[in-house]
Each structure stands twice: as structure tokens, then as C-alpha cells.
Amino acid sequence: MIKADAVLDCQGMSxxxxxxxxxxxxxxxxxxxxxxxxxxxxxxxxDLPAWAKNTGHHYLxxxxxxxxxxxxxxxxxxxxxxxMQRYPHIVHNEELMQKLADKKDRNLVVLDVREPAxxxxxxxxxxxxxxxxxxxxxxxxxxxxxxxxxxCRTGNRSDMAATILAERGFKHVWNVVPGMSGxxxxxxxxx
Numbered sequence: 001m002i003k004a005d006a007v008l009d010c011q012g013m014s015x016x017x018x019x020x021x022x023x024x025x026x027x028x029x030x031x032x033x034x035x036x037x038x039x040x041x042x043x044x045x046x047d048l049p050a051w052a053k054n055t056g057h058h059y060l061x062x063x064x065x066x067x068x069x070x071x072x073x074x075x076x077x078x079x080x081x082x083x084m085q086r087y088p089h090i091v092h093n094e095e096l097m098q099k100l101a102d103k104k105d106r107n108l109v110v111l112d113v114r115e116p117a118x119x120x121x122x123x124x125x126x127x128x129x130x131x132x133x134x135x136x137x138x139x140x141x142x143x144x145x146x147x148x149x150x151x152c153r154t155g156n157r158s159d160m161a162a163t164i165l166a167e168r169g170f171k172h173v174w175n176v177v178p179g180m181s182g183x184x185x186x187x188x189x190x191x
Contacts, residue, residue, distance in 0.1 A: 002034060002036070002060060002061075002072045003034065004034045004035060004036035004072065005029060005033035005034050005035070006025060006028070006029060006033070006034075006035050006036070007035075007036045007037075007038065008021055008022060008025045008035060008036065008037045008038065009038050010022075010037055010038060010039040010040075010041070010044070011038055011039060011040045011068070012040060013039070013041060014041045014043065014153070015041065015043050015044075015047055015152065015153050015154060015156055015157060016047075016154050016156040018037065018039050018041055018043075018044045018047065018048065019044075019047055019048065019051045019156065021037075022035065022037055022048065022051070022073065023051075023055075025037075026057060026073065026075050029075045030075065031075050031076060031077040031078065032074065032075065032077070033074070033075050034060065034072055034073070034074050034075075035072070035073050035074075035075065036070060036071070036072055037070070037071040037072075037073065038068060038069070038070055039068075039069045039070075039071065040067050040068060040069065041069075042069070042115050042117070043114070043115050043118075043131075043132070043157065044069055044071060045062065045069065045133050046131060046132035046133030046134075046157070047132065047156070047157060047160075048062075048071050048073065049133075050132060050157075050160040050164075051160070052073050054082065054085075054160065054163070055076070055081065055082055056076040056080045056081040056082040057073050057074065057075055057076045057080075057081075058073065058074040058076060059071070059072075059073055060072035060073065060074055085163075086159055087159045087162040087163045087166070087173075087175045089162070089173060089174050089175065090155075090174060090175045090176070090177050091149065091174045091175075091176055091177075092176075092177060092178075093176060093177070093178065093179070093182055093183055093184070093185070096110070096124075096149050096151075096176050096185075097184075097185040099149075100124070100185070107143070107145065107146045107147050108146070108147045108149065109128060109142065109143075109146045109147065109148045109149065110124050110126065110127040110128065110149050110151060110176075111127070111128050111130060111142070111148050111149065111150045111151070111161070112124065112127040112128065112129050112130075112151055112152070112180075113130060113131060113132040113135060113150060113151070113152050113157050113158055113161040114129075114131065114132075114151075114152050114153055114157065114180065115131050116129065116131060118153060118180075119190070120189065120190045121189060122180070122187045122188070122189055123180070123187065123188055123189075123190070124151065124180075124183070124185065124186070124187070124188070125186055125187070125188040126188075127151070127188075128141070128142075130142075132152070132157045132160060132161050135161055135164055135165075136164060136168075139165075139168055142165070142170065144169055144170050144171065145171065145172070146172065147172045147174075148165060148170060148172060148173045148174070149174050149176050150162045150165070150173065150174065150175055150176060151176040151179050151180060151183075152179050152180065153179050153180050153181050154178060154179050154181050155175060155176070155177035155178050155179045158175045158176060158177075158179060159175050161175075162174065162175040
């Protein structure tokens with residue numbers, strides 16, 4: 001059993017709020033202290049480890065108690081912290097809608113990194129579903145030379161996914177903002 005120095009209740013919150021609240025809660029802790037984060041958003045299984053890795057904090061792991069996910073993060077020492085960097089190549093929803101309407105780019109891939117339930121209730125027609133937490137294991141499903149437009153609900157998970165793809169040698173990657181929360185184009189459902 002991990003002893004936490006503080007507990008953060010994020011039950012009922014969805015991306016990006018668990019990460020936003022985790023950052024605020026960690027700011028109040030001393031280096032080396034452990035934060036317990038309680039969440040009901042399955043996306044946190046990918047979001048919190050990826051955020052911790054990008055910032056230098058130590059993701060210790062998680063447990064599941066029914067629908068409740070309990071995560072543990074140890075606050076990094078100042079010399080371990082990394083400056084939070086956003087993926088620099090972004091396109092707005094309207095730009096992606098125009099590219100999809102033009103149908104000129106046959107190497108265009110829309111990569112949806114949301115959780116399967118989010119994808120099922122509404123996604124861009126033809127979008128490939130690879131949740132952020134599975135991305136590194138499923139890279140072989142993507143072509144390094146394709147134009148890959150990464151989308152999530154708000155642009156945060158897609159930012160992390162775009163960074164991962166670029167670090168793995170994918171050359172033409174864009175983060176779509178603000179993401180599905182602002183998408184006004186066609187939707188497909190798979191229920």
C-alpha cells in the first residue's frame with residue numbers, strides 16, 4: 001500500500017481537468033511527496049503517466065476499485081523537472097475539415113487518441129482509433145510518411161500523442177485543436 005501525502009478527488013471530471021488539477025495539487029507539495037489522484041475517467045490511465053513523463057514527475061502506478069481509478073505520482077525534485085513543452089505543429093478544426101473536404105491528400109490519416117467509449121459516441125468518419133495509452137504499442141499501424149492529424153477531446157491528449165509520434169520519427173504530424181469538443185463537421189458513431 002502506498003502512503004500518500006495528499007489526496008486529490010477528480011471523480012466525475014474528464015480531460016483535461018484531472019491533469020490540470022494534478023498539476024495544481026503537486027505545486028502545493030514538497031519534492032518527494034506522493035499525491036493520490038482519484039478519478040473515474042479511464043483516459044487518466046494514459047493521460048497521467050504521459051503528463052508525468054513529460055514533466056519529470058514520477059508516476060508510481062494505479063489501482064482500480066470498481067469504476068474508481070486511483071493513481072499515485074511522486075513530486076520530482078527541482079533538478080528532475082522538465083519544462084512543459086507543447087507540440088509546435090497545430091491545425092485548427094476548420095483547417096482539418098477543409099483538408100478532408102478537398103480529398104486531395106490521399107496520405108491523410110486522422111488519428112483519434114480518445115478512449116474507445118468516447119470514439120464510439122462520435123468520431124470523424126474514417127478516423128483511426130488508437131487510445132493514447134496504446135499508441136506506443138500500436139505504432140506499426142501507422143505509416144511514417146503519412147500526414148497524421150491527431151485529435152482528442154480538447155487537444156491535450158493529442159498534444160502528447162503528437163509528441164510521441166514525432167519522437168518516434170513520424171515526419172508529418174499535426175495536433176488538431178480544439179479537438180472533438182469543438183468539432184462541427186460530420187460525425188460517425190459506432191455503438
